[in-house]
Amino acid sequence: MDEEYDVIVLGTGLKECILSGLLSVNGLKVLHMDRNDYYGGESTSLNLKQLWKRFKGDDNPPETLGTSKDYNVDMIPKFMMANGGLVRVLIHTNVTKYLSFKAVDGSFVYNKGKIHKVPANDVEALKSPLMGLFEKRRARKFFIYVQDYDESDPKSHEGMDLHKVTAKELISKYGLDDNTIDFIGHALALHLDDSYLSQPAMDFVRRVKLYAESLARFRGGSPYIYPLYGLGELPQGFARLSAVYGGTYMLNKPECKVEFDENGKAYGVTSEGETAKCKKVVCDPSYLPDKVKKVGRVARAICIMSHPIPNTHDSPSVQVILPQKQLGRKSDMYLFCCSYSHNVAPKGKYIAFVTTEAETDNPKDELKPGIDLLGPVDEIFFDAYDRYEPTNQHDVDSCFISTSYDATTHFETTVNNVIDMYKKITGKELDLSVDLSAASAAEE
DSSP: OOSEEEEEEEOOSHHHHHHHHHHHHTTOOEEEEOSSSSSOGGGOEEOHHHHHHHHHSSSOOOGGGOOGGGOOEESSOOBEETTSHHHHHHHHHTGGGGOOEEEOOEEEEEETTEEEEOOOSHHHHHHOTTSOHHHHHHHHHHHHHHHHOOTTOGGGGTTOOTTTSBHHHHHHHTTOOHHHHHHIIIIISOOSSGGGGGSBHHHHHHHHHHHHHHHHHHTSSOSEEEETTOTTHHHHHHHHHHHHTTOEEEOSOOOOEEEEOTTSOEEEEEETTEEEEEEEEEEOGGGOGGGEEEEEEEEEEEEEESSOOTTSTTOSSEEEEEOHHHHTOSSOEEEEEEEGGGTSSOTTOEEEEEEEEOOSSOHHHHHHHHHTTSOOOSEEEEEEEEEEEEOSOHHHHOEEEOOOOOSOSBSHHHHHHHHHHHHHHHSSOOOOOOOGGGGGGGBO
16 A cells, blocks of 8 residues: 555446556556455446345345345446447457346337337338327438438538538428437437537537447447446456556555645555555545535336336337327436346346436335336335536646546446547547447357
């Protein structure tokens, strides 16, 4: 502990482990500490006995649910875009060699009281029951515009500067109705609310293109992939990466108190009477509670079932997005389902999550529209946690604090936070212009 490090990372949540790995690869001397005796922090995975202990207070689940070790239940369940930021980070760092991935079977959206497959290209749009005949023609023209759009080729822009034209103006050119806009904006572009409509359309178009590109990677039923045995493998993969590049890990270190000098700048971390010195501290919000503010609360239900989510083509793994307008809410709701097909439950069992940003003091009632879509459940657990964002000035106190995980069941917002933190810590852009064909080793 009496050494000096470039960076001390506190907490082994997924964001912290990714950063620890990236910073070690970048040549920085990293010490990674956690007050827990396991990897993953808030984003850990639990077996059935651990799940029971956490939510029911004992570790005696009914035998009818199967063997405890066959369960890997993610506490922050999220799928990865096959062409998205996290996959690029995995390939950039070669962490793919520690993990095996499998495509997610389905991507669906809730519309007018029913679950529908998300159409992601012009051909699917023509078949979709989400739209009438004339709307399908309009949507097809929009999808063709997006597919053909090339930022470096003005001919493909059709006279529109997407850095100036808003998403609403672009969509209005194609005359799409509100329901179509809803599933494109929320289930394809994965926007969290409707504020994107008044912003420049470039980000919106890039997101829809990313969805289509990710779908094409596997030519399967969805643009998402997910690791076998759940997300608990990811923090450990990045921890191994950090260790390969000289990073030091210390689990089960109580307290982990950040030390500040007279100017309020972090210079080290004390645990068990010893202080490790450093230039910068990276941590999750729980380690520096006086430097963060509460910005929301996530509500979720964890359900064990003996069947897939109804009306999802019997998909063993699936995401369903319920756009805010369809529920009369301010924020979307997400259904996440995985099963034995990804080795997170015994044969014949399914783990489903219903997650949303809490908007009232009765999150159980808020989750009801999502839970009602699941059909019969064997067991249900309710959970909620506060979301925090940093309020400190990292250039003053040398502390770099991640944001809490949001309600989304995909990784795009998580990766954006990691990339932003990496730039602040190192002063460099993270180059993720990798050849995704190299990802074949990561594909099942």
